[in-house]
Amino acid sequence: MWREAGSLSKISAGFIAVLVGYSSSAVIIFQAAEAVGATPAQISSWLWALGVGMGVTSIGLSLYYKNPILTAWSTPGAALMVTSLAGLSVNQAIGAFLVSSLLITLCGVAGWMDKLIRIMPQSVASAMLAGILLQFGLGLFQAMQTQLSLILIMLLVFVVVKPFAPRYIILLTLLVGIGMSFQFDLLKLDALELQLAMPVWTTPEFSLASVIGVALPLFVVTMASQNMPGVAALHGNGYRPPISPLITSTGLIGVIMAPFGGFAFNLSAITAAICMGKEADPNPATRYWAAVWGGVFYFITGLLGATVVGLFSAFPKELVLAIAGLALLGTIANSLTAALAKTEDREVAVITFLVTASGFSVLGIGSAFWGLLLGFIIHWWNGHRTAAVVKRANTNCSKAP
Numbered sequence: 001m002w003r004e005a006g007s008l009s010k011i012s013a014g015f016i017a018v019l020v021g022y023s024s025s026a027v028i029i030f031q032a033a034e035a036v037g038a039t040p041a042q043i044s045s046w047l048w049a050l051g052v053g054m055g056v057t058s059i060g061l062s063l064y065y066k067n068p069i070l071t072a073w074s075t076p077g078a079a080l081m082v083t084s085l086a087g088l089s090v091n092q093a094i095g096a097f098l099v100s101s102l103l104i105t106l107c108g109v110a111g112w113m114d115k116l117i118r119i120m121p122q123s124v125a126s127a128m129l130a131g132i133l134l135q136f137g138l139g140l141f142q143a144m145q146t147q148l149s150l151i152l153i154m155l156l157v158f159v160v161v162k163p164f165a166p167r168y169i170i171l172l173t174l175l176v177g178i179g180m181s182f183q184f185d186l187l188k189l190d191a192l193e194l195q196l197a198m199p200v201w202t203t204p205e206f207s208l209a210s211v212i213g214v215a216l217p218l219f220v221v222t223m224a225s226q227n228m229p230g231v232a233a234l235h236g237n238g239y240r241p242p243i244s245p246l247i248t249s250t251g252l253i254g255v256i257m258a259p260f261g262g263f264a265f266n267l268s269a270i271t272a273a274i275c276m277g278k279e280a281d282p283n284p285a286t287r288y289w290a291a292v293w294g295g296v297f298y299f300i301t302g303l304l305g306a307t308v309v310g311l312f313s314a315f316p317k318e319l320v321l322a323i324a325g326l327a328l329l330g331t332i333a334n335s336l337t338a339a340l341a342k343t344e345d346r347e348v349a350v351i352t353f354l355v356t357a358s359g360f361s362v363l364g365i366g367s368a369f370w371g372l373l374l375g376f377i378i379h380w381w382n383g384h385r386t387a388a389v390v391k392r393a394n395t396n397c398s399k400a401p
Contacts, residue, residue, distance in 0.1 A: 005289045012171030013280035013327070014293025017271040019315070020324045021072055022301060029073070032081040033261070036093045044305045045200035046261030051302020053257040053265050057249055058295030065241040067234065068275040068291035071250055072268035074222040081263065084214050088207075095204035096214035097263040101254025103219040104227075104264070108248030113223075117231055117243055122338060123345035124352050124375035125232040130335035131356025132229050132269055132368055133328050140325025143318035150180050151322050158326050170279045170327050177319045186316040197305025199260045222264045224369035230267025232372075236335050237276040238284060273331040274324075348378045 029050070033043045054071045061069040077100075085093050107113060144151045154177045162169040181187050227250075231243055250265040257265075274280065275290035339349040352375030360367050 005292070007281070007289075008171055009168055009280055010275075010287075010290040011293050012168070012174065013275050013277075013290040014295075015297055016170060016174060016323055016327055017070060017268075017274040017290075017294045018297040018301060020274065020320060020327075021268070021271045028075065028078040028082060032078050032085060032263070035082055035085040036088055036090045038090050038261075041198070042090060042200050042202065042261065044195075044197040045202075046263070047305045048197035048199050048302050049257040049260035049262035050265075051197075051298050051300075051305075053253045053262045053302075055295045055297075055299030055302060057253050057265060058298055059292050060295075061241075061246060061249060062288045062291040062295065066285070066288050067239045067241045068237075068272060068280075068288045069234070069241065069246065070268040070272035070275055070291045070294050071253075071265055072226070072271055073262075074218070074226050074264035074266050077218045077221050077226070077264045080217055080221055081214065084217060088210055088214070089205065090202055091205035092207055092210040093214065093263075094202045094259055094261070095206040096210040096218065097258040097261075098204050098255060099206070099211055099215035100218040100222070100264055101251050101258055101262075103215070103251075104222065104254060104266075105248055105251030107223060108244050108246070108251050111244045113227065113231065113243045113247050117235070120372075120376060121345065121348075121379050122235070123340075123342055123349045124372065124379055126236045126335045126338035127349040127352035127375060128356045128368055128372045129229060129232040129236045129269065129273075130332055130339055131353045131371055133273060133332045133335065134353075134357045135359070136270065136321075136324045136328050137332050138325075139321035143321040143325075147184075147186070147316065147318035150177065150184060150186070150316070150318060153177075153180055154319075154322050154326070166279060166282070170274075170323065173326055174323050177323060178315070181316055181319055186319070188314045193307060195305060195307045196303060201259050202261070204259060218264055222266050226264075226266035226269070228372055229269035229368050230272065233269040233273050233276065233331075234267070236338060237273070237331070239276070270324075270328070274327045277327065277330040279327060279330065344382075345379070348375050348382065351375060351378060 029046060030043060033046050038046070050073050054073065057071040058069065061071070140151070154173050157176045158169060158173045161172055165172065227247060234241065246267060250267065254262055254265045271294070272291065275294055276287060280290040281287040339353065340346050352371045355374055356367050356371030358367050362370060
């Protein structure tokens with residue numbers, strides 16, 4: 001077992017997943033906390049709560065279900081809070097976090113997500129996942145605009161070395177990228193300072209404004225823009241754990257961690273996909289160890305708080321974009337293959353893919369939800385229309401002499 005658990009490919013996949021998660025959106029957490037006037041100690045507590053909460057759920061759920069289940073904070077939710085928390089106190093913000101997590105827990109206990117998943121076409125779900133991940137594939141090449149030499153060297157290593165060491169290619173590419181970043185003087189290590197995070201209890205306060213203006217939108221955004229893509233990532237890679245217990249678990253950890261700043265926990269799609277690819281482990285049955293390692297790194301980041309965020313921020317953004325794009329190439333290809341597998345579903349899959357990839361937002365809800373909703377409606381309408389045509393044809397045949 002420990003040989004399966006401790007392979008470098010799984011450890012590096014878990015590390016890269018956490019690296020991508022923190023480096024891409026940790027700054028939004030600071031902005032959201034500052035919007036309610038949180039003290040430095042409280043901000044550190046928020047990072048502690050998020051890291052520990054994601055670590056516990058990722059490790060526990062992955063080991064229990066033997067599936068690569070990685071959780072995350074709600075990035076769209078954090079972005080929503082940057083503006084919606086203005087005018088509220090820290091205590092009111094914590095109260096809103098608690099209400100939102102209670103609603104997520106209720107959603108899991110009631111089994112609403114399971115019911116929706118059972119009627120969702122695989123082609124539509126896979127197209128949505130491909131649309132979500134497309135930006136990361138494009139980011140690999142967009143990074144060339146500012147760091148052409150760095151990205152070309154990383155891409156060359158990936159293409160040349162992968163046939164000989166597919167299990168370790170992401171780790172090797174990352175190490176080469178870090179080495180070249182040091183060579184090009186792109187690492188910003190001067191501001192690093194070792195500092196342990198400590199949990200700070202904040203008593204929740206509840207108000208109509210915080211519930212309507214923060215809690216309900218945070219719940220909707222987390223479920224629509226985070227949990228739905230997270231389920232699609234699992235199904236798109238062939239994993240079918242029971243969804244209701246997963247949603248319930250993320251809701252309950254949110255209830256526990258809310259007083260310390262854990263604003264929302266959900267199933268991960270983008271970072272989890274890094275742990276679900278062949279580069280993490282050629283054997284799908286043991287890839288869950290990559291998510292377990294991701295949980296370990298999450299836990300460590302929670303304990304170290306701002307220090308780890310500073311470490312991840314020390315890497316040039318081009319390096320993060322490149323390693324994320326390379327790590328997700330296989331998942332993007334698999335998602336597109338599944339989305340376009342059935343000829344009759346290709347048009348609706350392409351529409352779902354394009355809407356999701358567009359990145360537009362309506363009512364504070366991201367394009368992943370709208371792509372999924374539109375794809376489902378069109379798929380249902382096509383099926384309804386086909387059934388009606390068949391029914392008319394059968395009726396005409398029965399009336400024929």
